[in-house]
Amino acid sequence: MANDLTVVKANSLIEATYRLTLDEMRLLALTIGTMNPKSDKQVFEFSVSEFVNQFPEVNADRAYTQIKSAIERISERWVKTEDERHVTKFRWVSSQTYFKKEGRFKIALTNEIMPYLTQLKGQFTQYQLNHISGFSSVHAIRLYELFTQYKRLGDRYISVEDLKKWLQLEDKYDRYNNLNQRVLTPALSEINEKSDLFVEYEPIKKGRKVTGIEFSITYEKPVKKRPAFPHKNKYGKFVTLNRQDPRMSNHEYGEWVKDCLKILEDFYKKLEDVPNEDLLFYWIFLASNESNKSKLGSKKTFSDELKKRGYKIVECELVKIRDN
Structure with missing residues (x-):
């Protein structure tokens, strides 16, 4: 199943009144995301693993139970639309099936919901499923x-x-x-x-x-900026990095590094979000003491990332890698 599914709904459906649980919303979003708005297909079948892949917040160990429960409830759910003249109520789903011990499930949409999802000629809204999957x-x-x-x-x-x-x-x-x-x-x-x-x-x-x-x-x-590192004067007059061998840096530098590393760890969640300058800081801080650790990886992790971006580390400085 593609990871770039598009959900398309009539605006009147987006502004309709209905009550669904989170798993029921996910189930419908996955169904609508796999639909072709120009088709009249009403029956859709999925595997539990496909559901989990689309929604990373779902615990894989509990996914089958969650889906089974959502499928059992969703056929009882109503959606209500209204305009100046009419109030209309209808079901989302006409039938639902889960396959015992197979990790698969199937749902059939009602005739009444289809005009809000396919052959759309009026006002409608679309978005990528992965924008809500988390x-x-x-x-x-x-x-x-x-x-x-x-x-x-x-x-x-x-x-x-x-x-x-x-x-x-x-x-x-x-x-x-x-x-x-x-x-x-x-x-x-x-x-x-x-x-x-x-x-x-x-x-x-x-x-x-x-x-x-x-x-x-x-x-x-x-754009959020990383908090500034503490001023070195706080740690003593001679907070010095040994650029030839960071392990030989003085004690004051080691104390400064511990506080700086904590700032980096609290701020960054993913390696790809770390700018080059801070990738270098990460490398230096880990190189200065083997007991220093990072949730994002080891010294090699940061040097490899810099290499992918076209840089190498020479005496604790970034040097652009020249193409041969």
Whole structure:
């Protein structure tokens, strides 16, 4: 199965009212992602391993049980759409099957849901499945879809009433502060950290009451800068690196290194995110004392990464590798 699946939905479906668990949302997203919007295919079959590969947050050991439970519930779920004249309710799924001891499952979509997913001629929204695959909350997925509708415009106003309706929270969070703290803040943190969008927001008041929220939607995530290393004077007057052999650096340098290494380890999560300068620092800090460790790898890990980027280390300095 491809890793670049595209989810396509009619805008009226994105703004519909429905209640689904996280695994049910994932199940439907995977199904819609594999659909051809120009086809009328309604039955889809997947393996548990394909589900796990698409959603890295899913524990592989518990995936079969989670999927089986989601499949059993999803056929009972309703989706409600409404416009100025009509309120319509229908099911998502007409039948579902899980194959015992085979790690496979199958679902059939209803006739009523198909016009919202295929042969779309009106307004619709599409996004890559991998942009939501790391989310761990239903609210993050639903908000992401609502923002994606308006990403070309760059902003969207949503009344608190509509927001709570779409998130199925009509009977919760009478106070905006609670809605903000328990729903908006964690969901937007996931969207900003794990998806292609970056969203900021501002509550809009009518009198003293927050009645709506203005969301600003961009692709430009703010660049976070690594915290500065502590000043060497804190450790003594002679904090000196021995560039020929970092292991022979003085004791004060070793103490400084421990604090600097902790800053790097707290800040960077993936090797590919580390800039060349800090790859060099990593190498030096690990070379200065064999007891120093990094979650990202060994000295060789950092020197190999620099080599891939076209650099080598000579006396603790970066030197551009010349092509022969």
